[in-house]
Amino acid sequence: MGARPVFADIDPGTLNLSVESLEEASRKEATIKAVIPVHFAGLPCDMNAINATAEKWGAAIIEDAAHAFGASYPDGGKVGNCVNSLMTVFSFHPVKAIAAGEGGLITTNDEATYKRLLRLRSHGINKGDDPMLNPGAAQEDGEPNLWYYEMQELGFNYRITDIQSALALSQFGKLDAFLERRKELALRYDAAFASMATLKPAQPVGRDRSAHHIYPVRIDFAKSGLTRTRLMHGLRERDIGTQVHYIPVYLQPYYRNLGYKPGACPTAEAYYREALSLPLYYSLANSDQDRVVSALNELLQ
Numbered sequence: 618m619g620a621r622p623v624f625a626d627i628d629p630g631t632l633n634l635s636v637e638s639l640e641e642a643s644r645k646e647a648t649i650k651a652v653i654p655v656h657f658a659g660l661p662c663d664m665n666a667i668n669a670t671a672e673k674w675g676a677a678i679i680e681d682a683a684h685a686f687g688a689s690y691p692d693g694g695k696v697g698n699c700v701n702s703l704m705t706v707f708s709f710h711p712v713k714a715i716a717a718g719e720g721g722l723i724t725t726n727d728e729a730t731y732k733r734l735l736r737l738r739s740h741g742i743n744k745g746d747d748p749m750l751n752p753g754a755a756q757e758d759g760e761p762n763l764w765y766y767e768m769q770e771l772g773f774n775y776r777i778t779d780i781q782s783a784l785a786l787s788q789f790g791k792l793d794a795f796l797e798r799r800k801e802l803a804l805r806y807d808a809a810f811a812s813m814a815t816l817k818p819a820q821p822v823g824r825d826r827s828a829h830h831i832y833p834v835r836i837d838f839a840k841s842g843l844t845r846t847r848l849m850h851g852l853r854e855r856d857i858g859t860q861v862h863y864i865p866v867y868l869q870p871y872y873r874n875l876g877y878k879p880g881a882c883p884t885a886e887a888y889y890r891e892a893l894s895l896p897l898y899y900s901l902a903n904s905d906q907d908r909v910v911s912a913l914n915e916l917l918q
């Protein structure tokens with residue numbers, strides 16, 4: 618898009634965008650046109666606070682709710698209501714709460730944005746009652762030219778298929794049950810880890826409103842005498858899959874090649890050094906979850 622991303626740091630308690638860091642970014646940058654907060658792991662950000670800051674610069678807010686389908690804000694509103702943003706984007710990638718194969722969804726309350734998104738997803742071609750840029754070519758002697766359409770700007774082929782949409786729609790009705798079970802599992806982990814010395818839940822807040830897409834923990838590897846590599850391999854030998862969410866984006870080679878440097882977001886980097894995401898999914902049985910807890914206790918003692 619020709620835009621230059623500025624990375625703001627996270628809050629250590631929620632792992633979401635830190636409003637202080639956002640303010641700081643604005644002191645270094647002449648113009649900020651958009652703010653893209655992520656509802657990390659399914660825990661919604663405080664959008665009132667983010668909006669209050671972004672509003673001062675006239676920046677558009679695009680909420681990344683890839684993890685937060687069905688979650689609620691601190692004020693009780695549902696994620697995606699766009700009360701504090703221009704739009705909210707959701708993901709139906711296979712690991713996400715709703716199965717659709719691939720694809721996603723965008724919500725907005727802004728009609729012009731809605732219509733533009735419809736055009737952009739289909740090669741920039743006008744849709745429905747969009748005004749023609751060249752109305753003279755659209756009709757002849759008062760009759761519409763039935764073949765006529767306009768490509769009004771450069772767009773994409775970002776269309777979700779009907780088959781994927783049907784699958785996603787069939788899953789919507791199950792969402793509450795999915796969320797309820799995920800919350801239950803998160804609370805079971807919280808209770809199991811309450812007395813562990815080297816492992817702590819990384820986001821132990823908002824259990825009643827998070828979508829619990831991920832259950833991240835922080836591990837004091839120095840104190841545990843085990844590296845993350847050894848721990849992940851030890852768990853894998855016990856048929857337990859874990860992952861790290863995420864490597865700070867600007868540490869990826871693409872961004873390093875653009876000049877971004879380590880140290881930009883110290884809180885995110887400190888979290889990354891200690892982070893591990895544990896198995897959490899709707900069909901995870903209590904007995905399997907207990908096995909994860911036992912394996913961690915055994916390996917990290």
Ligand SMILES: Cc1ncc(COP(=O)(O)O)c(C=O)c1O
Nearest residue numbers: 655681683684708709710720721
């Ligand atoms: C926080 C976050 N944002 C965006 C995405 C991208 O979603 P998609 O792959 O549906 O484009 C992901 C996917 O993993 C994600 O985790």
